Amino acid sequence: MNMIMRVLGVVMILLTAHNVIAANWLFKNGKSDYKIVVTSEASVSEQTAAKELQDYLYQISGTRLPITSDVNNLSNSIFVGYSSKVAELTGKPKPADDDEGFYYQSVGGNLLIWGGSQRGTMYGVFTFLEKELGVHWLAPDCTIVPQRKRWKLPLLNHHESPAIPYRYNFYYVTQNKPAWSAHNKENMRGPATNEYGNQEGYWSHHTMGRLIPVHEFYQSNPEYFSLREGKRLSQNEQLCLSNPDVLELCKQRLRKVMHDNSGYRIYSLSQNDNLNFCQCKQCTAIEDKYGGHSGLIVWFVNQVADAVREEFPDKYVGTFAYHYSRKPPVNIVPRENVVIRLCSAECCFAHPLLSGCPQNEGYESDLRGWAAIAPHLFIWDYIVDFAQYVAPWPNFHVLAPNIRAYRDNKAIGVFEEAQYQSLGAEFEEMKSWTVTQLLWNPDQDTDSLVSIFINGYYGKAAHRVMEYYNLCQSLVEPDVHFGFYIRENHAIYTDEFLHQSFALLDDARRLADSKDVSERVERVRMQPLFLQCMRHRDKSLQDGTWDELIMLMRKYNTRPREKQTLDDFVSHK
Numbered sequence: 273m274n275m276i277m278r279v280l281g282v283v284m285i286l287l288t289a290h291n292v293i294a295a296n297w298l299f300k301n302g303k304s305d306y307k308i309v310v311t312s313e314a315s316v317s318e319q320t321a322a323k324e325l326q327d328y329l330y331q332i333s334g335t336r337l338p339i340t341s342d343v344n345n346l347s348n349s350i351f352v353g354y355s356s357k358v359a360e361l362t363g364k365p366k367p368a369d370d371d372e373g374f375y376y377q378s379v380g381g382n383l384l385i386w387g388g389s390q391r392g393t394m395y396g397v398f399t400f401l402e403k404e405l406g407v408h409w410l411a412p413d414c415t416i417v418p419q420r421k422r423w424k425l426p427l428l429n430h431h432e433s434p435a436i437p438y439r440y441n442f443y444y445v446t447q448n449k450p451a452w453s454a455h456n457k458e459n460m461r462g463p464a465t466n467e468y469g470n471q472e473g474y475w476s477h478h479t480m481g482r483l484i485p486v487h488e489f490y491q492s493n494p495e496y497f498s499l500r501e502g503k504r505l506s507q508n509e510q511l512c513l514s515n516p517d518v519l520e521l522c523k524q525r526l527r528k529v530m531h532d533n534s535g536y537r538i539y540s541l542s543q544n545d546n547l548n549f550c551q552c553k554q555c556t557a558i559e560d561k562y563g564g565h566s567g568l569i570v571w572f573v574n575q576v577a578d579a580v581r582e583e584f585p586d587k588y589v590g591t592f593a594y595h596y597s598r599k600p601p602v603n604i605v606p607r608e609n610v611v612i613r614l615c616s617a618e619c620c621f622a623h624p625l626l627s628g629c630p631q632n633e634g635y636e637s638d639l640r641g642w643a644a645i646a647p648h649l650f651i652w653d654y655i656v657d658f659a660q661y662v663a664p665w666p667n668f669h670v671l672a673p674n675i676r677a678y679r680d681n682k683a684i685g686v687f688e689e690a691q692y693q694s695l696g697a698e699f700e701e702m703k704s705w706t707v708t709q710l711l712w713n714p715d716q717d718t719d720s721l722v723s724i725f726i727n728g729y730y731g732k733a734a735h736r737v738m739e740y741y742n743l744c745q746s747l748v749e750p751d752v753h754f755g756f757y758i759r760e761n762h763a764i765y766t767d768e769f770l771h772q773s774f775a776l777l778d779d780a781r782r783l784a785d786s787k788d789v790s791e792r793v794e795r796v797r798m799q800p801l802f803l804q805c806m807r808h809r810d811k812s813l814q815d816g817t818w819d820e821l822i823m824l825m826r827k828y829n830t831r832p833r834e835k836q837t838l839d840d841f842v843s844h845k
Contacts, residue, residue: 463535
């Protein structure tokens with residue numbers, strides 16, 4: 273009898289082990305025993321995440337997992353969102369609703385994915401699909417979904433949280449694409465409420481002239497505006513920040529903006545986009561007291577922030593550290609509800625900020641200075657050449673180290689300004705995707721991200737596009753420097769570079785294996801084509817190169833420069 277019992281015990285152990293192993297197949301040959309569990313109390317974004325998980329698993333495997341709200345059945349379940357069962361199985365506390373960090377973990381044959389209910393859980397689901405199953409949302413027109421016959425649930429215990437709390441880029445190609453933004457964990461395109469939850473926003477920029485406009489006040493109150501060479505300006509003006517009436521008006525009008533636009537997190541009270549700061553005696557005296565132009569601005573903005581704090585305790589007033597106000601002040605610090613938005617406009621974008629490039633030393637010092645005194649530091653960065661949107665501008669290798677520098681200097685947000693006016697910018701889809709990935713985690717390898725993108729986006733032409741990309745990046749050497757406003761005659765561009773570029777991209781065009789890939793290669797080829805036309809205009813007009821460029825720019829409605837429309841560009845050939 274004892275022998276029989278021992279044999280039966282061994283059989284039961286083997287059967288149990290077999291069942292556990294079998295249960296670990298998330299899907300196999302078009303079948304699955306798993307279900308997706310999302311509670312009835314789940315947020316909108318968690319419900320969306322559960323539905324998209326179901327949909328992408330179907331696209332990958334051919335099997336559609338059922339969705340249920342029953343959290344009591346613990347066998348073969350994917351739990352989406354924090355619940356009593358997640359607490360029971362992991363012992364971890366409930367995250368704050370706005371916590372964008374997440375976990376995914378396998379426990380006893382089940383998969384648990386949870387984070388903050390607003391977006392954290394959703395980001396966990398999308399990251400699971402991306403890292404574990406190879407789904408990539410590369411561009412609004414390209415999602416990579418691999419096909420698999422089987423996939424066994426491994427031992428997983430994964431946690432992520434964002435390096436930069438507020439993250440977004442300003443490429444036209446990904447503007448107003450909420451699905452793309454959510455899948456790539458971009459969160460400051462708002463304010464917006466949709467199936468991906470609530471996205472917050474930063475209200476406007478260069479707003480002082482908007483709050484107190486010349487057309488409304490100059491005739492009656494010219495003293496509200498900057499004094500330059502004995503005259504109050506009515507064009508390209510700043511405000512006279514020492515004027516008490518200007519201060520009261522800004523308090524009133526920013527408060528109204530905050531009432532009328534309640535979905536934003538940060539509201540801009542910032543200098544206009546010119547260098548004509550006020551030189552009156554009163555403004556100059558305050559600047560002398562607080563160490564320069566930024567001291568006057570912080571002194572002014574602090575008072576407005578004090579005026580709105582009680583009514584809007586969870587909101588912030590943002591202002592620029594930009595051009596003449598970039599250097600941090602002395603003897604004054606921003607209030608707790610003030611955000612300093614530091615701009616990198618004067619930087620060299622050929623080299624990382626902290627690499628010792630002499631052209632970045634001043635900005636590096638200012639970055640560290642603001643990080644030391646600002647309770648909230650927000651970065652306005654630039655990742656495109658505004659003088660020639662279409663031309664190659666090889667800055668990919670500075671993206672990750674620069675974002676790491678911002679993270680390490682306590683930045684709460686990074687805004688990456690890019691080609692915001694039209695399609696057709698240099699590697700716009702790839703740079704938009706890559707920089708968004710890095711804003712979440714700048715410790716990722718940029719070359720690996722670029723490889724994922726190029727191989728997924730350019731089909732059979734990918735290896736030639738990769739060679740062209742590497743050729744562009746090789747233009748940067750230690751003694752090469754460039755800002756965000758260089759032209760075709762810059763030293764990095766040569767006719768030999770153009771010759772090699774055309775050879776690679778003409779071959780890429782021949783290898784394109786679909787209409788979509790052909791058009792994507794066509795847009796890449798616009799980069800050397802634009803340079804060729806700008807460097808050799810007369811020859812291009814004669815040999816048809818100019819006509820080819822204009823045809824492509826019209827096809828993609830491409831704006832060549834920030835301050836020049838396509839029609840104007842064509843008329844000045």
